[in-house]
Amino acid sequence: MPETKVKKEEDFHEWYNEIVELADLCDKRYPIKGMNVWKPHGWQIMQNIDSMIREEMFSTNHKEVYFPLLIPESFFKKEEEHIEGFSQEVFWVTHAGDNELEEKWLLRPTSETAMYPLFSLWIRSHSDLPLKIFQIVNTFRYETKQTRAFIRVREIHFFEAHTCHVDFEDAEKQIEEYKDTARRFFRKLCIPFIFNKRPDWDKFAGAYYTISIDTLMPSGRTLQLGSIHQYRDNFARPFNITYEDKDGTHKFCHQTTYGMSERILGAIVGIHGDNKGLILPPVISPIKVVIIPIIFKGREKEIIDRCREINEKLKKEGIESLVDEREDTPGSKFYDWELKGVPVRIEIGPKEIERGTVVIARRDTGERIEVREENLVDELNKTFNLMSETIYQRAKEFMESHIVRVKNIEEAKKYKGYIVELPWCGNKDCAIRMEEELDMKTLGEPLDRITVKDKCASCDKNGVTIVRLAKTY
Ligand code: ZN
Numbered sequence: 507m508p509e510t511k512v513k514k515e516e517d518f519h520e521w522y523n524e525i526v527e528l529a530d531l532c533d534k535r536y537p538i539k540g541m542n543v544w545k546p547h548g549w550q551i552m553q554n555i556d557s558m559i560r561e562e563m564f565s566t567n568h569k570e571v572y573f574p575l576l577i578p579e580s581f582f583k584k585e586e587e588h589i590e591g592f593s594q595e596v597f598w599v600t601h602a603g604d605n606e607l608e609e610k611w612l613l614r615p616t617s618e619t620a621m622y623p624l625f626s627l628w629i630r631s632h633s634d635l636p637l638k639i640f641q642i643v644n645t646f647r648y649e650t651k652q653t654r655a656f657i658r659v660r661e662i663h664f665f666e667a668h669t670c671h672v673d674f675e676d677a678e679k680q681i682e683e684y685k686d687t688a689r690r691f692f693r694k695l696c697i698p699f700i701f702n703k704r705p706d707w708d709k710f711a712g713a714y715y716t717i718s719i720d721t722l723m724p725s726g727r728t729l730q731l732g733s734i735h736q737y738r739d740n741f742a743r744p745f746n747i748t749y750e751d752k753d754g755t756h757k758f759c760h761q762t763t764y765g766m767s768e769r770i771l772g773a774i775v776g777i778h779g780d781n782k783g784l785i786l787p788p789v790i791s792p793i794k795v796v797i798i799p800i801i802f803k804g805r806e807k808e809i810i811d812r813c814r815e816i817n818e819k820l821k822k823e824g825i826e827s828l829v830d831e832r833e834d835t836p837g838s839k840f841y842d843w844e845l846k847g848v849p850v851r852i853e854i855g856p857k858e859i860e861r862g863t864v865v866i867a868r869r870d871t872g873e874r875i876e877v878r879e880e881n882l883v884d885e886l887n888k889t890f891n892l893m894s895e896t897i898y899q900r901a902k903e904f905m906e907s908h909i910v911r912v913k914n915i916e917e918a919k920k921y922k923g924y925i926v927e928l929p930w931c932g933n934k935d936c937a938i939r940m941e942e943e944l945d946m947k948t949l950g951e952p953l954d955r956i957t958v959k960d961k962c963a964s965c966d967k968n969g970v971t972i973v974r975l976a977k978t979y
Pocket of ligand 1 (some may be wrong): 930933962963964965966967
């Protein structure tokens with residue numbers, strides 16, 4: 507079977523760039539850097555991921571909304587830290603035709619400043635709380651670093667959930683719910699991750715604290731897949747989001763957000779794929795089974811008919827499938843569908859017809875087995891589960907074997923391509939020194955406080971926690 511020109515294990519980034527186009531996910535030839543064209547296969551996978559997000563959101567009582575793309579400057583300028591964090595990344599709309607606008611508008615880089623002035627009108631009393639909404643929209647950020655399909659882009663396919671609560675404790679419960687949501691969601695996508703409490707100097711602009719959802723790519727760099735933020739009342743104050751409590755007093759709401767993006771797809775491509783192409787977790791693959799007729803002269807019709815019959819049967823069972831009837835060799839069809847990451851291939855030729863069987867081949871392991879037609883649906887469902895488990899375990903083993911706890915910076919230097927954990931006194935300067943000496947970025951602390959007996963890896967004080975560092979995207 508043909509393979510990619512560049513091998514994943516030799517040059518991960520070149521392989522990644524090749525695969526996203528070969529597998530028909532996106533077209534990078536659009537002339538604005540960081541704004542790629544989604545092709546049908548890529549877009550459909552993204553839509554399937556979005557459906558899973560919706561399912562999670564609806565099951566936790568969130569409602570879907572849609573806010574405008576444009577935000578007036580006056581809204582954007584209400585929260586100081588937030589402006590500071592985003593001011594270098596926003597695109598401005600200054601003209602309508604030849605006329606300069608009285609007030610500039612910006613393309614949303616995220617939607618706090620679009621939503622919160624409206625929240626202050628929507629929320630009146632404690633009975634309006636909690637307010638839990640989400641939207642799946644595109645956001646825009648002016649990225650100056652090198653762009654990379656799905657990983658670093660300027661037009662971002664974005665999910666954002668926003669909640670308002672009566673107090674800090676209720677908002678904290680929401681954070682716990684989001685952590686559970688993330689655990690369920692990424693498990694279904696077979697993506698292992700770790701939560702990190704980002705250091706204060708790297709939290710979301712305006713947040714009280716930020717929890718990042720980080721995974722490790724095969725390149726040895728971590729990819730932030732999403733983040734959960736506790737805002738406390740940091741936004742409620744400038745945006746005046748208040749409610750009347752049971753005792754008649756007016757109080758500020760406490761807020762949280764949860765955000766993710768198309769980076770999820772980047773992680774799926776990078777983590778699961780191999781030198782034959784994508785490997786899609788069955789749950790998001792637009793086509794779960796492709797049926798390839800193995801044509802023999804004189805028996806064409808019989809073979810095609812059997813393939814179509816099986817196809818109908820699978821569709822009735824809710825398994826998305828198709829028969830590849832193109833005039834091409836089976837080998838080149840195999841190659842095509844492997845590239846696109848279709849989980850299972852069925853082969854049907856004269857031998858299988860005579861025996862009342864079909865051959866099923868798994869995309870992840872390449873394993874082929876012959877199954878009786880009457881057992882096919884059960885076998886397929888079993889295979890999808892096995893496959894999800896296999897690719898998840900493979901990814902998890904890789905990540906876990908690349909997290910290492912060391913005592914000092916010298917030792918940490920031996921672990922290139924790892925997430926290193928070092929004892930830390932909590933001081934910013936110490937972490938920055940570790941970043942510089944290791945040429946890595948601070949991911950943050952684990953969520954559970956860890957007892958540390960060693961001295962800080964950067965100074966003479968006792969360590970109070972551990973800090974994780976890695977090369978990042
Ligand atoms: Zn220190």
